[in-house]
Every structure is written in C-alpha cells, then in structure tokens.
Amino acid sequence: MNDAIIELTNVSKSFGGVIANHDVSLTVQRGAITGLIGPNGSGKTTLFNSIVGYHPIDSGSIRFEGREISQLRVQDIARLGLLRTFQTTRIYGKMSCLQNMQISVPHRKARFSDMFSYGRTEVIERAEHLLAFVGLYEKRFLRAGSLSFGQQKLLEFAMALINEPTVLLLDEPTAGINPTLINGLIDRLKRANAEFGITMLIIEHNMRVIMNMASKIYCLAHGEMLAAGAPSEIQRDQNVIDAYLGAH
Amino acid sequence: MSRTSLHPLTMGLLLLVGIAAPLLFPAYTNQVAVLWLMIVFASTWDILGGQMGYNSLGNIFFFGAGMYTSAVVQIGLFYDVGMYTSGARTTHIVFTTTQYFAGFALGTITGGVAAALLAVATSWIVFGLRGPYFAIGTLGVAVAGAELMASWEWVGAAAGISMPVFPGAPDTQKLFFYFLLFGLAFVVLVFLRWLYATNFGLAINAIRDDEEKAEAMGLHTRRYKRTAWTIAAFFLGIAGAIFGNMTGFIEPRDIAFPTTTFNIFMILMVLLGGKGTFWGPVVGAVVFHVIKEVTWTYFLGWQFIALGLLIVIIVVYFQQGIVGWLMEKYPERFGIHIAPKGKEEPASAIGLAPHPEGAK
Numbered sequence: 001m002n003d004a005i006i007e008l009t010n011v012s013k014s015f016g017g018v019i020a021n022h023d024v025s026l027t028v029q030r031g032a033i034t035g036l037i038g039p040n041g042s043g044k045t046t047l048f049n050s051i052v053g054y055h056p057i058d059s060g061s062i063r064f065e066g067r068e069i070s071q072l073r074v075q076d077i078a079r080l081g082l083l084r085t086f087q088t089t090r091i092y093g094k095m096s097c098l099q100n101m102q103i104s105v106p107h108r109k110a111r112f113s114d115m116f117s118y119g120r121t122e123v124i125e126r127a128e129h130l131l132a133f134v135g136l137y138e139k140r141f142l143r144a145g146s147l148s149f150g151q152q153k154l155l156e157f158a159m160a161l162i163n164e165p166t167v168l169l170l171d172e173p174t175a176g177i178n179p180t181l182i183n184g185l186i187d188r189l190k191r192a193n194a195e196f197g198i199t200m201l202i203i204e205h206n207m208r209v210i211m212n213m214a215s216k217i218y219c220l221a222h223g224e225m226l227a228a229g230a231p232s233e234i235q236r237d238q239n240v241i242d243a244y245l246g247a248h
Numbered sequence: 249m250s251r252t253s254l255h256p257l258t259m260g261l262l263l264l265v266g267i268a269a270p271l272l273f274p275a276y277t278n279q280v281a282v283l284w285l286m287i288v289f290a291s292t293w294d295i296l297g298g299q300m301g302y303n304s305l306g307n308i309f310f311f312g313a314g315m316y317t318s319a320v321v322q323i324g325l326f327y328d329v330g331m332y333t334s335g336a337r338t339t340h341i342v343f344t345t346t347q348y349f350a351g352f353a354l355g356t357i358t359g360g361v362a363a364a365l366l367a368v369a370t371s372w373i374v375f376g377l378r379g380p381y382f383a384i385g386t387l388g389v390a391v392a393g394a395e396l397m398a399s400w401e402w403v404g405a406a407a408g409i410s411m412p413v414f415p416g417a418p419d420t421q422k423l424f425f426y427f428l429l430f431g432l433a434f435v436v437l438v439f440l441r442w443l444y445a446t447n448f449g450l451a452i453n454a455i456r457d458d459e460e461k462a463e464a465m466g467l468h469t470r471r472y473k474r475t476a477w478t479i480a481a482f483f484l485g486i487a488g489a490i491f492g493n494m495t496g497f498i499e500p501r502d503i504a505f506p507t508t509t510f511n512i513f514m515i516l517m518v519l520l521g522g523k524g525t526f527w528g529p530v531v532g533a534v535v536f537h538v539i540k541e542v543t544w545t546y547f548l549g550w551q552f553i554a555l556g557l558l559i560v561i562i563v564v565y566f567q568q569g570i571v572g573w574l575m576e577k578y579p580e581r582f583g584i585h586i587a588p589k590g591k592e593e594p595a596s597a598i599g600l601a602p603h604p605e606g607a608k
Contacts, residue, residue, distance in 0.1 A: 052464065074463045074464055075463050075466050075467070075468065075469065078463070078464055078465060078466030079466040083464070083465070083466070084464055086461070086464075090458050090460070090461040090464075091457075091458070091461070092453065092454045092457035092458055092461070092462075093457050093458075094453065094456070094457050094524075095450070095453055095454065095457060096584075096585065099450055099453070102447075102450055103447070103450040103451055103453075103454045103462075103465075103467070104465050106466070107465070107466040107467055107468060108466065110468060112471070114447065115446070115447060115448050115451065115471070115472065115475065116443070116446045116447065116448055117446060117447055118445065118446055118447070119447070119450075141585045142585045142586065143584055143585060143586055146586045159465065163465060163466065
C-alpha cells in the first residue's frame with residue numbers, strides 16, 4: 001500500500017466522558033474517492049476535525065504523504081495541501097464571489113510581500129474559470145452572502161479547487177441542496193477528481209451519491225470503525241444495515 | 249467602482265479642503281487640526297475594528313507610547329531627561345530653533361517606530377484572544393501603559409512633562425501643527441486606499457467574515473493580524489508625537505493614554521460613520537467632532553451626558569452608521585451586488601414542483 005496518501009492508525013478522541021472516536025484506522029488511496037458514512041453522531045465530523053488539526057487527538061497517528069501531521073496546526077496542514085470544506089457552508093459573506101476566490105489561492109508559498117500585491121490577472125482568470133466550472137460565473141460580482149445555500153456550497157467547492165489541494169475532505173457536500181444541483185455537484189466532484197487529480201475523502205448521508213462515487217467506503221458507528229470495503233460489499237454488510245436501522 | 253483605483257479626484261478634493269480650511273476660517277484652525285487627528289484615530293481604528301472585525305479598546309496605547317517616546321527623544325538629545333523632568337529643577341531650559349525642529353523630526357519618527365515595535369511585541373499576547381476577550385485584553389494594555397507612565401519618575405510620573413516650546417509666533421505654531429496633522433491624515437487615507445485595494449484588504453475582510461474558514465484555507469491569519477495592528481500603531485504613534493508637541497504638556501492619564509475620551513471617541517466615530525467602510529470613519533469623525541464641539545461649547549457641564557446619549561442612540565438604533573446605512577440603501581452605487589431575492593433557481597430550471605411563492 002505505497003500509494004496511501006492519508007493513513008490513520010488507531011486514532012482516538014474523546015470529549016470528557018464522550019468517546020467520539022475509538023481506535024479508528026483508515027486509509028485513503030492517492031487519486032481515489034473514498035467515502036465515510038455512518039449514522040448521526042457516529043464521529044465522522046470529529047474524525048475530519050482531527051485530520052485537519054482542528055483539535056488534538058488523544059492517541060494514534062495521522063500521516064499525510066508519509067508525514068505525521070497530528071501535531072500540526074490547522075493552517076499548516078491546509079498549506080500542505082490537505083483541505084476541508086464545512087458541513088454548514090462557510091464562505092466570506094460580505095465579499096463578492098470573485099473576492100472569495102481571490103483570497104483562497106494557495107498560501108503555502110506566500111511571502112511577506114505577497115500580502116500587499118494586487119490581484120494578478122492569471123489569478124482572476126483562474127478564479128473566473130473555476131466559477132464557470134461550478135456554474136457561478138454570472139454571479140461572480142454578487143455578494144457571496146446573498147447567494148442561496150446551494151450556490152454557497154458550490155462557491156465553497158470552487159474556493160477549495162483554486163487552493164489546489166492534494167486531498168480534499170468534503171463534509172456532506174450535498175446536504176441541503178436541491179436534487180438537480182446534486183447531480184451537477186456529483187458530476188463536478190468526479191471531474192475535479194479525474195481532471196485535477198484531487199484525492200477526496202467524503203462524508204455523505206445520501207447513499208445514492210456516495211455509492212455512485214466512492215471506490216471504497218468506511219462506515220463508522222458509535223465512534224468505532226464498523227466496516228470497510230467496496231460500495232457493493234458495504235451495501236450488503238449486515239452490521240451496516242443494522243447500524244442505520246437501529247437494530248442491535 | 250473598482251477597488252483598485254485610488255480615486256485621485258476625491259483625494260485631490262480632500263487635499264484642497266485641507267489646505268483651504270485654515271486660510272478661510274483662521275479662527276477655527278485648532279479645531280480643524282483636531283478634526284484631522286480624529287480622522288486619523290477613526291481610520292486607523294477601523295483597520296482592525298471595521299475591516300478585520302477585531303474590536304480593540306487599546307489603540308490609544310500606541311498614541312501615548314508615540315507621545316512619550318518623542319518627548320524622551322526630543323529632550324534626551326540635548327539634556328538629561330531625569331534632570332529635565334525633575335520637580336526640583338530650577339533652571340530654565342530653552343531649546344534653540346535647530347534643536348527644536350531636529351528633535352521634533354527625530355522624535356516623531358522614533359515615536360512611530362517605537363509604537364510599531366510595541367505593537368509587534370504585544371501582538372503575541374493579544375492575538376491569542378478573540379471577541380470580547382480581545383477587547384478587554386487590549387484595554388488592559390492601554391491601562392497598563394498609563395499606569396506605568398504615571399509611576400515612572402524618570403519621565404515625570406503623574407506630573408507629566410512640559411514639552412519644548414515652539415520657537416515662533418502663536419499663529420505660525422497653529423499653522424505648523426495644523427498642516428502636520430492634516431498631512432498625516434491625508435497620508436493615512438491615501439495609504440489605506442492603497443492597502444484596502446491589495447490582497448491585504450481581502451485577507452482582513454476574510455478574517456472578519458469567517459476567521460476559522462480563513463485558517464482552514466491556509467491563510468496566514470496571524471501574520472495579517474499582526475501587520476494590521478502594527479500599521480495602526482505606527483500612525484497612532486506619529487499622531488501622538490505631533491499632538492504631544494501641539495498641546496505643549498503631556499501627562500499619562502488625560503493626554504497620553506485617555507482611555508475614556510479619545511479611546512472611546514475613535515470607536516464611536518467609526519460606529520457613527522460606518523464600520524468597515526473607507527469613508528465611514530471620515531464622515532463619522534466630522535459629524536462627531538461637530539457634535540462634540542457644539543456640546544462642549546453650549547452645554548458645558550452636560551457634555552458627557554450628551555455624549556452618553558449619543559452612544560446609546562448609535563448602539564441601539566443606528567448600528568450600521570451613516571455610510572453603512574447608505575450602502576444598505578443604495579448598494580449598487582458602492583459597487584456591491586446583491587443577488588435578487590426569490591429569482592434564483594427558478595422552478596423551471598430545477599424541474600421540480602413550483603415554489604409556494606412562485607405559484608402567483
């Protein structure tokens with residue numbers, strides 16, 4: 001397994017008496033789309049937050065491209081090329097879509113003097129190209145906060161793309177979006193994966209979406225890894241079905 | 249309206265107003281000079297408070313720091329500071345014209361630089377805090393500065409320092425300080441116009457809108473926050489150095505670190521004019537200064553009650569400020585585009601049942 005880009009080994013995290021993740025191990029293959037599913041409260045978002053350095057983990061190891069990142073801060077991890085989007089969409093509401101894009105360019109090489117540079121033409125062109133990619137080109141001068149929820153999600157996705165991540169962690173990309181936009185979004189996620197070569201780890205509740213996209217799926221329940229495998233295996237796994245339907 | 253242009257026409261007009269004012273209304277030279285100082289206060293406070301969303305209650309610290317640094321440099325260049333400030337001193341000390349201006353120039357620049365250095369140093373502490381904790385933390389810095397100076401004998405402690413006397417006629421002195429403060433305000437405004445047009449403006453706006461998101465995107469948030477704080481400090485330090493010389497006498501609590509007057513005024517002016525807008529602080533400063541001068545002149549004794557009333561009115565009824573209100577009312581004129589409500593994603597495009605409001 002030399003092409004594993006993210007490796008989690010026995011990661012545990014608890015908040016007081018609540019064990020959010022217990023001995024979770026997971027591998028994301030380079031270039032693949034990996035799914036993470038599980039009932040509400042099973043610890044998916046906690047695991048995401050642990051990976052991107054939002055809070056320290058209690059034990060275990062998180063490696064990104066062979067490098068231990070469990071001790072790094074959020075910004076440092078983001079600059080390595082491991083980026084996440086949020087479940088509740090987060091964009092810069094009082095700025096225009098284009099400005100949202102301009103400030104989301106990769107910061108890993110940013111020098112002190114770059115703080116005072118003007119928006120470069122190639123950045124603006126790239127931003128406009130990606131806004132067109134997600135279908136927001138006509139709305140590029142609109143204030144981002146005035147867009148609909150679904151459009152904000154698309155904008156957040158475009159912001160992630162202009163950041164040129166190696167791995168993108170998506171927290172419920174289709175939650176709260178109308179069905180037509182969902183199809184468009186799935187299409188764009190797949191294209192971003194294929195055309196830009198971005199590895200993806202996706203949390204998703206919509207089974208049709210995740211089964212359709214991911215090559216491997218992990219299922220969490222009560223903070224522990226319940227099952228892992230190809231979508232067809234997961235669909236038939238009795239433990240997974242029980243976890244979702246509440247059987248014991 | 250593009251963000252990148254420096255608006256040479258408006259800036260030229262401002263330059264004209266600034267130069268003409270003391271010539272047209274010589275009786276009000278000092279009041280207008282203080283108005284320019286107020287504009288510097290408001291505009292530099294707005295860098296953090298408005299554009300970056302960090303409400304500082306301690307910006308006055310840099311004003312006082314610049315003032316005291318310049319005083320020490322101006323005196324220390326030619327005399328022993330401890331002797332000069334000593335209450336037991338009986339000799340009369342006079343600065344020659346050359347000594348005065350050389351000391352003043354060097355003192356002002358050192359004041360700005362020292363304030364900037366102090367900003368870098370304090371930034372390691374205060375930017376560990378957010379929201380109301382940041383406000384209280386910065387207030388602590390300002391109060392600590394005042395108390396430190398008030399108990400430091402070498403710089404005159406609570407008795408303060410008499411600054412070197414301006415070597416010239418009172419009218420020349422008035423105009424000299426008027427043009428210094430106007431020049432400073434003008435430089436600050438041109439500088440901020442440029443600054444907000446660069447990536448820096450975008451970055452601090454992003455921090456204001458959602459700092460956690462900015463961190464998750466890998467933005468060097470700490471670097472931006474520290475730099476913003478240092479820029480504000482530099483200009484406030486210079487303002488302090490000039491104002492100290494203008495009043496001719498400095499002391500810690502009421503002139504150098506006036507936490508309950510100038511410090512509150514700068515926030516109030518920004519709120520009155522409109523947070524996070526370029527012209528808001530300027531408009532706020534002008535309106536506030538007029539209100540303040542009128543109440544101080546005609547309602548003496550009641551002025552702080554009038555001021556308190558103004559604070560309550562702004563905070564309760566008029567939070568967006570004058571320019572903020574205009575921007576809300578006429579967003580297109582300010583280059584802001586709002587998505588039309590209800591028109592996005594028409595049902596036909598989605599291919600779903602029509603929205604309830606779409607039925608009509």
